[in-house]
Amino acid sequence: MTKTVTIIGAGLGGLLLARVLHLHGVPAAIFEGETSAGARTQGGMLDIHEADGQLALKAAGLFDSFLGLIHEGGQASRVLDRHGALLLDQPDDGTGGRPEVPRGELRRMLIDSLPNGAIQWGKKLAGVLNLGGGRHELSFADGAVVLTDRLVGADGAWSKVRPLLSDAKPDYLGVTFVETYLHDVDARHPATAQAVGGGALFAPAPGQGIFAHREPDGVVHAYIAMRRSAAWIADVDFGDPAAAKAKIAAEFEGWAPALTALITDSDIPPIPRMLHTLADGHRWNRVPGVTLVGDAAHLAPPAGEGANMAMLDGAELALAIAARPDDIEAAFAAYESAMFPRAAAAAAGSREILDLCLNDRAPASLVAFFTEALESERG
Secondary structure (H helix, E strand, O other), X not given: OOOOEEEEOOOHHHHHHHHHHHHOOOOEEEEOOOOOOOOOOOOOEEEOOOOOHHHHHHHOOOHHHHHOOOOOOOOOEEEEOOOOOEEEEEOOOOOOOOOEEEHHHHHHHHHHOOOOOOEEOOOOEEEEEEEEOOEEEEEEOOOOEEEEOOEEEOOOOOOOOHHHOOOOOOEEEEEEEEEEEEOOHHHHOHHHHHHHOOOEEEEEEOOEEEEEEXXXXXXXXXXXXXXXXXXXXXXXXXXXXXXXXXXXXHOOOOOOHHHHHHHHOOOOOOEEEEEEEOOOOOOXXXXXXXXXXXXXXXXXXXXXXXXXXXXXXXXXXXXXXXXXXXXXXXXXXXXXXHHHHHHHHHXXXXXXXXHHHHOOOOOHHHHHHHHHXXXXXXX
């Protein structure tokens, strides 16, 4: 009988892994610390790429269902300067290879594709003990103990599985994104709605920027980017939303009101997202019985690659296991040998995108990048 693959974390990578394993008759059990699928909001829009995320969804037999989640018009992109002047406008003509879908709906689709009981909710991993010979003992906060010899850490940036393989820990990148939302934007904030357009807005400047995306039902989801020290961020009182908005808005004095409204008029308290990364090219020596997918393996700056890479990790690991169901070490080794260089290249690309948004030449650097990319596609 084929042994069960134990997956820690019900994010996109872990779910995709379990789904593809299920299609190939390999049992999988996901242990997730959250108490239910709806315990936490799942972020905003994701652009799912042809070369990785879409391939993973095809391997999962879910590509047609994915097409039904696409937010029409969401691939549009525009770049504005700090005064609101339009520098670049790329409409969504339906031919692009990165359609946008809501992260929460994508995750729900993956959850619903798994057999009942495949996910055990409310199982927060407290510790892992290497028993030798590829076997590991998992201890959970509720007192449960699980033994496994096929362990996959899909548990994100602060993975508790990663220390079995690597001493690497995420480092603060020196950039924080402050998350905000505007609701009913067309009626309540028409100038901001016009500035954002139908898809993604980039308003970058040296060391800071305002980035936003149109979501369904009149919602605009924004990230206010600032290159600031951890001490500066710690000095912002996010427990007092009005004070936090005022301090952040002061950093954008002189910017167009249609842009700063994404700070001052947020319908939620601003949420700081300090960007942490692992070193580009993070890898480890083979340790029997365990491997990693997604951010647990290769945490990089946000640039549209993270979710896609996690899903591709899950699909490729599942296919490697399905091809070698009786030799998990060969399967893990084959997966890692392909994943390491792919992840290193993606991480380097993500750092480049972040730099284009915040370097001393922004916004011109980002406009040049988009223009060159468009000309390359047409060529």
